Amino acid sequence: MEDNRKVLIKEFFANLKVEVTQAEYSKVWPGWRDMDYIPGYNKFYFICDGEGWLKIGDEEYYPKRGQMFLMPEGVMQSYSTINSNTFTKYWCHFTAKIGDLNLFDIIKVQDYIEVKDYVYVENLFKKMISSGKGYGIASVLKENSALLELIIYFIENSTVERKVPVKSESLMRLKAITDYIEKKLKENITIEELAQVVHLHPNYLIRFFRKHLGMPPIHYINRRRIEEAKRLIIASSDETLADISSKVGINDIYYFSKLFKEYTGFSPTQFKKMVNSQPGRIQNT
DNA sequence: TTGTTCATAGTCCAACCAGT
DNA sequence: ACTGGTTGGACTATGAACAA
Numbered sequence A: 001m002e003d004n005r006k007v008l009i010k011e012f013f014a015n016l017k018v019e020v021t022q023a024e025y026s027k028v029w030p031g032w033r034d035m036d037y038i039p040g041y042n043k044f045y046f047i048c049d050g051e052g053w054l055k056i057g058d059e060e061y062y063p064k065r066g067q068m069f070l071m072p073e074g075v076m077q078s079y080s081t082i083n084s085n086t087f088t089k090y091w092c093h094f095t096a097k098i099g100d101l102n103l104f105d106i107i108k109v110q111d112y113i114e115v116k117d118y119v120y121v122e123n124l125f126k127k128m129i130s131s132g133k134g135y136g137i138a139s140v141l142k143e144n145s146a147l148l149e150l151i152i153y154f155i156e157n158s159t160v161e162r163k164v165p166v167k168s169e170s171l172m173r174l175k176a177i178t179d180y181i182e183k184k185l186k187e188n189i190t191i192e193e194l195a196q197v198v199h200l201h202p203n204y205l206i207r208f209f210r211k212h213l214g215m216p217p218i219h220y221i222n223r224r225r226i227e228e229a230k231r232l233i234i235a236s237s238d239e240t241l242a243d244i245s246s247k248v249g250i251n252d253i254y255y256f257s258k259l260f261k262e263y264t265g266f267s268p269t270q271f272k273k274m275v276n277s278q279p280g281r282i283q284n285t
Numbered sequence B: 001t002t003g004t005t006c007a008t009a010g011t012c013c014a015a016c017c018a019g020t
Numbered sequence C: 001a002c003t004g005g006t007t008g009g010a011c012t013a014t015g016a017a018c019a020a
Helices: A002-014 A117-135 A137-156 A168-183 A191-198 A202-211 A217-234 A243-245 A251-265 A268-277
Strands: A016-029 A033-037 A042-049 A053-056 A060-062 A066-072 A077-080 A088-098 A113-115
Touching: A002 A033, A016 A117, A042 A117, A053 A066, A053 A168, A088 A137, A088 A217, A117 A137, A168 A191, A168 A202, A191 A202, A191 A217, A202 A217, A217 A243, A217 A251, A217 A268, A243 A251, A243 A268, A251 A268
Parallel strands: none
Antiparallel strands: A016 A088, A033 A077, A042 A066, A042 A088, A053 A060, A053 A077, A066 A113
């Protein structure tokens, strides 16, 4: 049971998607105040200076310099100033989702942490803010990676409980489905089969799967197949693509080419060439 | 949770390309 | 010119969304 959980949690987190919607460093204005609202995004506040008041759920706080607060999506909260010495803080709005689920619905963390490495956290915020102002793919990646590091820092320095919003019956079902997929990756897998494994209606299975893993089963299966194909291409240079294709359960080489390109951006031969021309450099992508 | 409907993914073919 | 791979397009089966 515990083992199953671990594997599942790993699978959940492999599908974690984070996105920064806004990040700033600012001093709040004297009228900074809002009562009993439920945001549709998460917030981090990293207090640098000043005083004020926060309420997250039923808990009230008077944050201090060096504390980092998490105000999760979907939780009732309030904030306001208490005197003219208002907060100066780094802050950001972000989403962190696994499929349709919010990260902080799956794990329960503290409302705030005492930041021991002030400069470290400050630099992450700086990185997030400056890359948020840039354009291009790299800056989006940088922004998200800074956020991810902040989330990790927060979780690591917080006591974490699993909320288990997903009933363990659901977890077991999900586990049964993904196990079945791994086992039969090389063969044809139909939705009917998967549905039978967990005794769900095929239509419902797809919805169920999507809810927990953020993509339809076919996408998941194909992604796994292409990952496996990449592994095989890297492992052996003498196998033909047709062989590899059928080894990962795709008997149609035309379709294999198409899928491979769709998922990796390269055609199989291009990928093979890249791998062979850079021995040892590409482990996996 | 199920049944229906419409859009999308999967299949197959033909034409094409690149290497030998 | 033969083999193995890629690609666009047309057709069909299947999955996702919607309503109940």
